[in-house]
Amino acid sequence: QKEVEQNSGPLSVPEGAIASLNCTYSDRGSQSFFWYRQYSGKSPELIMSIYSNGDKEDGRFTAQLNKASQYVSLLIRDSQPSDSATYLCAVTSGSSGSARQLTFGSGTQLTVLP
């Protein structure tokens, strides 16, 4: 059973602070890693993807991947109240030619306090 684990939170940070969201996965064959943001009552939307070890930055967002530790994280710098949402970690695994199923964690609820 492939598993993706996240702290459910809720995580509260003050406006302007760095929010740190963490995710671990069980399948060492996992190849692609994603962070989705889901506002209350809305559908998930992709905000970051990362495929190799290290950091990947996009604006205020930085994704970090450590395959040896089976760990992926998302940092949000200068957090804004509009960042308040549930953040879903998702991992793709499967061998070449397969459907490469996407497995989601249960999500971390983030609240940015004004």
Added chain:
Amino acid sequence: EAQVTQNPRYLITVTGKKLTVTCSQNMNHEYMSWYRQDPGLGLRQIYYSMNVEVTDKGDVPEGYKVSRKEKRNFPLILESPSPNQTSLYFCASRGGETQYFGPGTRLLVL
């Protein structure tokens, strides 16, 4: 506008009454899937389809059926709904590594 559409958005039904939730995408994606989202459990894949006439089970397929007769459409069928299928359902299509989700269908089975 590139989008995934689902209908209906809200549905209240009774146990055993067959229902279909439609899903359509206009991005010419081959891969489509259905998820259910429950509190504390996150998104769980029900079924997926790699192309027309090619479907396979996800993590929680029991009680559901799907069909893929056309590339753009991927309906979810509940032949005999039960209360434990009360949930929020999302259809998604995948382009490259990006999943595009529909707006969701909130289903209540009494």
